[in-house]
Every structure is written in structure tokens, then in C-alpha cells.
Amino acid sequence: MRCHCPTHAEATAAPGGADFPVGVVIPLQGPAGIFGPSCEAVTEVAVASINAEGGILGRRVRPVVIDGGDRPQRVAGEVGDLVRSGRIHAVTGWHISRVRQALVPVTAEHVPYVYTSLYEGGEQGSGVFCSGETPPDQVAPAMRWMRDERGMRRCYLVGDDYVWPRGTARAVRSYARELGLSVVGREFVPLGTSNFDTTMGRIAASGADTVLMLLVGQDAVHFNRAFAAWGLHEHTRRLTPLMEENMLLGSGPEATEELYVAAAYFRSLATESALDLTGAYTRMHGPHAPALNNMAESCFEGMMALAALSRRARSVQPSGLMAVSDEVGYDGPRGPMQISRGHVRQHVYLARADGVGFDILARL
The missing domain is CATH 3.40.50.2300 (Response regulator)
Structure with a gap:
């Protein structure tokens, strides 16, 4: 799935049907809080792109931002309340592994959870999909x-x-x-x-x-x-x-x-979909927006993975998504993305810092 690069008019146009609220767990405080503004900004681009193509199962995606920089059990308590009350129908976002471990028990078998951060590997929770590097x-x-x-x-x-x-x-x-x-x-x-x-x-x-x-x-x-x-x-x-x-x-x-x-992603990455995302991000948020980066872009991938899974399964039930997940792939800013056993396989690149950007040296 390529980035649709929505215009502002498309971003505000809603397909038919009720909203599809997605909990977006991103750090707004603490050491990782530096990523929060860009994660939130790129999520808006992803939501606009998905909604411009019909939303998720015909329902307009609506992000519900949750502070993933708080204490893990407090984050889990907030997400659990939202899941049980039906105020969110899926969870995604970049946050550290401590938070993921606290969230899996409150999402498992209730709503799909696309965890977007790079992490240590090994997660096999029911209804959990990991789109980050390992x-x-x-x-x-x-x-x-x-x-x-x-x-x-x-x-x-x-x-x-x-x-x-x-x-x-x-x-x-x-x-x-x-x-x-x-x-x-x-x-x-x-x-x-x-x-x-x-x-x-x-x-x-x-x-x-x-x-x-x-x-x-x-x-x-x-x-x-x-x-x-x-x-x-x-x-x-x-x-x-x-x-x-x-x-x-x-x-x-x-x-x-x-x-x-x-x-797996740098702003200097020159795949066609990466260039599409950069253009859409700048059009939506302007030249002084928070720097587009790997952690933020992972939130875009999380939304794209959720949309691709639901499209294939014609459902958002975790069991239905798990049943078809090995058949799901899409083209994202990182390049070809293929889901296998709940994890997304993807290209990884080696870069050297160059001022405030990165010079990509090799694909690993």
C-alpha cells in the first residue's frame, strides 16, 4: 500500500459509516518524549491517507492519543478502560517494551494491537503484530x-x-x-x-x-x-x-x-513511498513541522499494517487478523513489508550521521 498523499480536502472528507477509533500510544513525556510531537504529526498523515481510501472497513479512522511515556501500569489502565468501554477498537503506536508488556494482557483477544517500535523480539501475544525492527x-x-x-x-x-x-x-x-x-x-x-x-x-x-x-x-x-x-x-x-x-x-x-x-527508515531514504510520505507530511504540517524520523514513521507503518490486515480479513477481530496475517504484505515508506508470524519483515539500512541528517551507506 503506497501513501495516498492526501490533500487537506481529502483529509477532512469522511467515508460513510461510524468512526473507527484507534488508540495511538506514543510518549509525551520522559526520555522518549522527544519523539512524541513527530509521532502525533505523522499519525495524522496516516489517518488522512487511510480515510481518503475508505477508512477501515468503511469506517473513518479516528486517532485517540494516549501518553505512552507514563508509568506502564498507568498506561495499561487507561488503555484497558478504553478497550472495555468500546471507546477504542484497536491499539498501535511507538512506546518502549515495558509499556508493550503491560498492554498485551489488556488487548489480547479483545482488539488488535500493532506495536511499531524496534524491540528485543519474541513477542507472541494473541492479536499482537510487531512492525518494528528486531x-x-x-x-x-x-x-x-x-x-x-x-x-x-x-x-x-x-x-x-x-x-x-x-x-x-x-x-x-x-x-x-x-x-x-x-x-x-x-x-x-x-x-x-x-x-x-x-x-x-x-x-x-x-x-x-x-x-x-x-x-x-x-x-x-x-x-x-x-x-x-x-x-x-x-x-x-x-x-x-x-x-x-x-x-x-x-x-x-x-x-x-x-x-x-x-x-529500517531514515528521512533521507529515497523509496517512492518514502518520498510520497515526506511530501504529504510537509503539505499537511508545513516546513517547520517536527522532524520526520524512524520512530514517527513507524507509527505510519502501524496504521498501514492495521489497514492492510483488516482489508485482507474483512474484519478487525484479532483472531480473524491472525488467521490471514501471513498472507498480508504492502508497500510502505520502508519498502516492501511482509507480515510473517505476527512480525513484519523489512529492509534495514546502515547510515552515518551527517550534521542533522543521515547519509545512508548500505542496505543490510
């Missing part, structure tokens, strides 16, 4: 590329202390053994960490040639600034699966030298 398709080939193209041999891992970084770190140890790499240090910091001086001292003493960053949002911004202040960028590279244009802007170009990112 370590085997993202981190493993990126480490191989860094070894072959940039001489990575000794890696120091720094992550926030929660499910995604710890799960990914376990995978990294296995990938490192397979690739003949050494993990010379590993540490996890609380979400919301802003002072990384102790960490920088350990990295400097470790002899690492590459730091693998598993930090979210503002935490990564603080890390990048400290990394440059310590002068580590002069001889140590950084590799991360989570970095986007807002984070580059917050870090500053002087703090992102030799920073490499593996992701």
Missing part, C-alpha cells in the same frame, strides 16, 4: 558491516536498564562470538540518566574501538554530548539501532561524528 535483522548485520567496513573488533555496550536493551545485549554477546568480536564492557543505566561521566571513564579505559548504544531519546542525547566532551569521538565509533533526526539535532553536529545507525 536484533537478528538490525543489530547482527550492522555489527558484521562495522567489522568488515570499519574494522570493529572491541565493543563496549551501554544501554538503558529495561527490557529492550537487556534483551538486545544478550543477543549481542552471541553475535559477537559468531563474528569474532570482543565485548570489553557492558553497563546499564536508569532511564532518564543525564550524567555519563563515570561511563565515559570506563569506556576510555576499556580500549574499545566501538560503543554500541542502546539508549532512548534524551538519554542518548546526553550520552552523545558527554562522548564529544571527553574527546572519545576522535578514536572511538558509535553504533546504535535507535537514533533519529530529533536526537541528532539535540546532540549537535559536533557530538555525532563517526556515529552509525542501523534502522
Whole structure:
């Protein structure tokens, strides 16, 4: 499914039938709150595109924004109330794995849930579809590329202390053994960490040639600034699966030298559908809109996946969507997207930070 690129007139035109309210769980506070405005803005583009093509089963999609940056159990309580009262009929959005784990029990078998964030993998909840990147398709080939193209041999891992970084770190140890790499240090910091001086001292003493960053949002911004202040960028590279244009802007170009990112979408990606999305986003929100980025674009993909699944199943019942999911694919800004066993397979790219944007170097 390509982006329809709706005009403002199409965005306000409603197909027949009742609304189809979708809970959009995105962070509006905390370390990941930096993504919130762009996630909300691109969701409006996705909704307009779907509604211009008839909505979901003839019903106009209406987003219901929920703050996914709050405490996981509080988010789950709000979503559960909305599901039970029939005020939302599906859930999607970018949020951290702690929140996903809290949401699965309140959505399972009641409403479909398209989780759009990159994550550690392994989710198999009933009616849950994961459209984000996972370590085997993202981190493993990126480490191989860094070894072959940039001489990575000794890696120091720094992550926030929660499910995604710890799960990914376990995978990294296995990938490192397979690739003949050494993990010379590993540490996890609380979400919301802003002072990384102790960490920088350990990295400097470790002899690492590459730091693998598993930090979210503002935490990564603080890390990048400290990394440059310590002068580590002069001889140590950084590799991360989570970095986007807002984070580059917050870090500053002087703090992102030799920073490499593996992701399925960058604003500089030049697929036909990616260019369509960029144009639609700018037309709807203007040139000063929040920077379009991977986390925001994942919310677009979540809506597109939900629409494609419901179109194939002719239903929005979780069991019906699960029954047809392996037959569903569509063309999105990331390129060809194919659902298999509740996960979306997709291309992943390796890019290097270049000012406040990314120079895509390879498809992994």
C-alpha cells in the first residue's frame, strides 16, 4: 500500500459509516518524549491517507492519543478502560517494551494491537503484530558491516536498564562470538540518566574501538554530548539501532561524528513511498513541522499494517487478523513489508550521521 498523499480536502472528507477509533500510544513525556510531537504529526498523515481510501472497513479512522511515556501500569489502565468501554477498537503506536508488556494482557483477544517500535523480539501475544525492527535483522548485520567496513573488533555496550536493551545485549554477546568480536564492557543505566561521566571513564579505559548504544531519546542525547566532551569521538565509533533526526539535532553536529545507525527508515531514504510520505507530511504540517524520523514513521507503518490486515480479513477481530496475517504484505515508506508470524519483515539500512541528517551507506 503506497501513501495516498492526501490533500487537506481529502483529509477532512469522511467515508460513510461510524468512526473507527484507534488508540495511538506514543510518549509525551520522559526520555522518549522527544519523539512524541513527530509521532502525533505523522499519525495524522496516516489517518488522512487511510480515510481518503475508505477508512477501515468503511469506517473513518479516528486517532485517540494516549501518553505512552507514563508509568506502564498507568498506561495499561487507561488503555484497558478504553478497550472495555468500546471507546477504542484497536491499539498501535511507538512506546518502549515495558509499556508493550503491560498492554498485551489488556488487548489480547479483545482488539488488535500493532506495536511499531524496534524491540528485543519474541513477542507472541494473541492479536499482537510487531512492525518494528528486531536484533537478528538490525543489530547482527550492522555489527558484521562495522567489522568488515570499519574494522570493529572491541565493543563496549551501554544501554538503558529495561527490557529492550537487556534483551538486545544478550543477543549481542552471541553475535559477537559468531563474528569474532570482543565485548570489553557492558553497563546499564536508569532511564532518564543525564550524567555519563563515570561511563565515559570506563569506556576510555576499556580500549574499545566501538560503543554500541542502546539508549532512548534524551538519554542518548546526553550520552552523545558527554562522548564529544571527553574527546572519545576522535578514536572511538558509535553504533546504535535507535537514533533519529530529533536526537541528532539535540546532540549537535559536533557530538555525532563517526556515529552509525542501523534502522529500517531514515528521512533521507529515497523509496517512492518514502518520498510520497515526506511530501504529504510537509503539505499537511508545513516546513517547520517536527522532524520526520524512524520512530514517527513507524507509527505510519502501524496504521498501514492495521489497514492492510483488516482489508485482507474483512474484519478487525484479532483472531480473524491472525488467521490471514501471513498472507498480508504492502508497500510502505520502508519498502516492501511482509507480515510473517505476527512480525513484519523489512529492509534495514546502515547510515552515518551527517550534521542533522543521515547519509545512508548500505542496505543490510
